[in-house]
Amino acid sequence: MSGGNGSGLLRVIPLGGLGEIGLNCLLLEYGEAAIAIDCGLMFPELHMLGIDLVIPDLSYLQRLGDRFLGFVVTHGHEDHVGALSYVLRDLPVPVYAPPMAAGLLTEKLREHSLLDDTQLKVFRPRQPWQMGPFAIEAVHMTHSIVDAVALAIRTPAGTVIHSGDFKLDQTPIDGAASDLQRLAEYAADGVLLLLSDSTNSEREGYTPSERTVRGDLDRIFREAPGKIFFSTFSSHVHRLTQVLDLAQRHGRRVITVGRSMQNSIKIASQLGYLEYPLSLFADMSELRQLDPQQVLMLITGSQGEPLSALIRIAVGDHGQVRMDPDDAVVLSSRIIPGNEKSISNMINHIYRRGARVHHAANAQVHVSGHASQEELRLLLRLVRPRYFVPVHGEYRHLVRHRALAHSVGMTAESTFLLEDGHVLEIDASGARMAAPVHAGRVFVDGKGIGDVEDVVLRDRRHLSSDGLVLAILAIDQHSGEIIAGPDLLSRGFIIEENGQEYLDRAKGVVLETLRNITAESRTDSMEVKEEVRKSLKRFFARTLERRPVIVPFIMEM
Numbered sequence: 001m002s003g004g005n006g007s008g009l010l011r012v013i014p015l016g017g018l019g020e021i022g023l024n025c026l027l028l029e030y031g032e033a034a035i036a037i038d039c040g041l042m043f044p045e046l047h048m049l050g051i052d053l054v055i056p057d058l059s060y061l062q063r064l065g066d067r068f069l070g071f072v073v074t075h076g077h078e079d080h081v082g083a084l085s086y087v088l089r090d091l092p093v094p095v096y097a098p099p100m101a102a103g104l105l106t107e108k109l110r111e112h113s114l115l116d117d118t119q120l121k122v123f124r125p126r127q128p129w130q131m132g133p134f135a136i137e138a139v140h141m142t143h144s145i146v147d148a149v150a151l152a153i154r155t156p157a158g159t160v161i162h163s164g165d166f167k168l169d170q171t172p173i174d175g176a177a178s179d180l181q182r183l184a185e186y187a188a189d190g191v192l193l194l195l196s197d198s199t200n201s202e203r204e205g206y207t208p209s210e211r212t213v214r215g216d217l218d219r220i221f222r223e224a225p226g227k228i229f230f231s232t233f234s235s236h237v238h239r240l241t242q243v244l245d246l247a248q249r250h251g252r253r254v255i256t257v258g259r260s261m262q263n264s265i266k267i268a269s270q271l272g273y274l275e276y277p278l279s280l281f282a283d284m285s286e287l288r289q290l291d292p293q294q295v296l297m298l299i300t301g302s303q304g305e306p307l308s309a310l311i312r313i314a315v316g317d318h319g320q321v322r323m324d325p326d327d328a329v330v331l332s333s334r335i336i337p338g339n340e341k342s343i344s345n346m347i348n349h350i351y352r353r354g355a356r357v358h359h360a361a362n363a364q365v366h367v368s369g370h371a372s373q374e375e376l377r378l379l380l381r382l383v384r385p386r387y388f389v390p391v392h393g394e395y396r397h398l399v400r401h402r403a404l405a406h407s408v409g410m411t412a413e414s415t416f417l418l419e420d421g422h423v424l425e426i427d428a429s430g431a432r433m434a435a436p437v438h439a440g441r442v443f444v445d446g447k448g449i450g451d452v453e454d455v456v457l458r459d460r461r462h463l464s465s466d467g468l469v470l471a472i473l474a475i476d477q478h479s480g481e482i483i484a485g486p487d488l489l490s491r492g493f494i495i496e497e498n499g500q501e502y503l504d505r506a507k508g509v510v511l512e513t514l515r516n517i518t519a520e521s522r523t524d525s526m527e528v529k530e531e532v533r534k535s536l537k538r539f540f541a542r543t544l545e546r547r548p549v550i551v552p553f554i555m556e557m
Contacts, residue, residue, distance in 0.1 A: 010157040012193065012389065012424040015439045016040065016056030019395050019419040021337055022079040023056045023441070026162070026195065026391065030155050033132035034064055036071045037151060037162055041082035041444075043336060055083035056420075057440035061091060069131045070094035070119075074164030075148035076101030076235055085112040086444060094119040096129070098138065098147035103267035104235065125149060125179060140179040141166035144210075144369025146237045146273050150183070157426055158192025161383055165197050165392065167207040167371045168378065173238040174273070180382060187383050193426065194385035198393035199370040201401035207372045210238050213332070216364040217242060221250045226292040226326030228252065229355075231302035231310050232333045232366075234264040237273050239332060240298070244276050247296045253282040257309045257321070258300030265298075284320055292326065302333040304342030314349035325354030332365045373404060380408045387431050388415045389424065467493030467548040469540075471510065471532050474555040480519035484555075486510045486532070493548040502543075509539045525554040 010030050016023030022042025028035055042054045061068055070093040073081055081101055085108040088095070095118060097105055102122045109115040123129060128137040133156055138149035143165050151162040161183065168178050200207060221228065232239050247254050256262050268274040282290065301308025310329075312318040323329075329350050335343055347357050360366050371379070380388070388410055390401035398417055405415045416424055416431065421439030425432055473485035488503045513535040514528065529552040536550050 008156050008427065010155055010160075010192075010426045011434070012160075012195075012418070012426070013060070013437060014391065014418055014420050014422065015058060015060065016420055016441075017079075017392055018398060018422075021199070021394060023054065023083070023420075024080050024392060025056045025058070025083070027061065028134065028153065028155070028160065030133050030157065032067050033134070034061075034068050035131050035134055035136075035153075036061065036068070038074055038080040039071050039083045039087060040077070040079040041086075042079060043339070053082070053086075053444040055086050055442050055444060057438065057442050058087055058091065060437045060439065068093060069134075070096065072131075072136060072151060073097035073101045073105075074151060074162065075143060075145050076104040077145055077165065077233075080165070081105055081108075085109055085114060088114050088118055092117060094121055096121045096123055096131075096136075098123060098125075098149055099271050100145060100147035100235070100237070100267065100273070103271065104264070107263050107267075126182065137182075139182045140176060142169040142172050142176070142178050142369075143167060144233070144238070145235045146174070146268065146271075152182075152186050155192075157428075158386070159186055159190065160193045160195065161186060161191050161385065162391075163194070163196040163379065165199070165370060167200075167369055168375045169207075169209045171209045171211050173210050173241050183379075183382055191383050191385040193387045193389065194380070194383050195389050195391045196376065196379060196401065197370060198376075198390040198397040198401040200368055200372045201376060201390070201393065201397045201404060203368075203372040204374075205372050206374050207370065208367045210242075210367060212367055213239070213364055214242055216358070217246055217330070217332075218249075220328055220330060220358055220363070220365075221246045221252070221296075224293070224326075224328040224356075226324055226328065226355075227295040227297060229297045229299055229310065229313070229323070229327065229329045231299050231329070231331055233302065234258065234260040234300060236333070237264070237268045240265065240268070241274060243296070243298070243332075244274065244280065248276070248280060252294055252296040253286070253290060254280055254296050254298055255282050255284055255287060256298045257284075261298055261300050287321065292324065297321070301346075302331050302343075303336055303339045304344075304346040306342070311346050311349070314346050314353065316353070323350065323353040323355050327353070327355040329355050329357045330363075330365055331357065331359040334360070334366060334368065376401060376404050377408050380405055380410070386414060387424075387426065389418055390415075391418075395419070467546075469493055469536060469548045469550050471536060471550065471552045472555070473510075473528070473532070473552070475523070475525070475528060477523055477525075480523045482511070482514060490548070493546065505543075506536060506539055509535050528552070528554050 008031055013027040015027055016025040022040055024038045024040040026037045099122055102120055109118050123138055125138045125140040135154040137152045139152055141148050141150050141164055148164055150164050153160040230243055299310050301310030313321050313323050350357050358365050388405045390398040402415050402417055421436045423434040423436055425434045470489040472487045474483040476483055486507050488506055510532055513531050532552040533550045540546050
């Protein structure tokens, strides 16, 4: 068998990231051992009201106990590592990560008071290590963050290649192209299974090199008559390398705004990925003494996040920085699905300040970090796996990537379309789907992890669309006599001043309902609540065709 001669069973179980953008986490099981590749988060969708973050449900991992040997990280993006600082509280296992990802994780774990209790092990490409029956080697790949890797995992059943997030940039900023030679060497020995990034599987051709943004960025730096606000993902060191170089060439001092940006620059500098003279940077206190044409502000907030520095400056609500008509704003990042409206609103605010906005729709200021169709085909032809599973993407991306595999000669029987919780089993007799395991999403709301469930989100959506009516009554707990009320208070349902006559009618309906039940029933507060709720629900639906959340509050006297 490809890459191995064992007869044991290899199980491949995605717990996140297949059928969505984010939450990337994939489990490999062999015998009595298991490892997980990545553990990412996703940002909340529009219907997830009040939710801060979403992380994968790893209850299946927790049930493995000591069989679970740890996490292996492919790179430091939040959709691949962002959940670790939450799940390591209940899963205190080792984490293996490349240098940049390890640096970013160190800061996250320190914030969550987990650093001292976490075994964070740093690996580099072509330096193999062992985790139970899994012999693992990282293979350097180009992506929109430094230290991105594919993983070559030798198991007794055969070799598994996990591409991580990648593109095949032939002219990378740091000169380190993807290590296709090492992948070819694994292919020569035989590859059992390829798991490959599907994010850009719908995009034809090749993804442009990171160097292609240089021309338009240089033009913006040359022509901007005022300050430049440059916003990109803080971990995009290759983009930051170009921006810092342009700042030096055009005589601009750099002021960083946002903790994540400052942390990324510090970590990348310590690792030797960013080099610049200290004099290039200025402190915020020096801003007023600098000519606007001498200022570049590296700033977080490219996704229009409500509390980010960029949106606060755009709405004129930042205590230290003002945006002026001669200024230029560069949004040098892709739009994370779900953030379209927030970014659009932010751009409108920027234009109200009189500044000019440069973004993907009007300038070449961003290129993707993910492989397009021809690169995906190239990897398939290079690796020549026996079996193939597309990973990392929405369902349509997975379907398209599977079709690409068929276009290079793979059969339908050797390619598998998995979603979260699906189980693929491979042994000497072949590959097949098995019974699924539990997979899902856990909501992070403030300090609460998993305490907000779908029913809570349903109530929040209900409140946001239909409003709230509070019905307050006082009842004698012995006789069932109504002592006071009902008083009706509404929020988001009807303007009480203008609707008092309507609310008085609703009160009459409640009183009539309570008069029609026995005095004994009125001494039971739970029964009274249900009668009040039902009567108001029917009245509001019949008269206004509205369905507010109705909360009866009964005081027993």
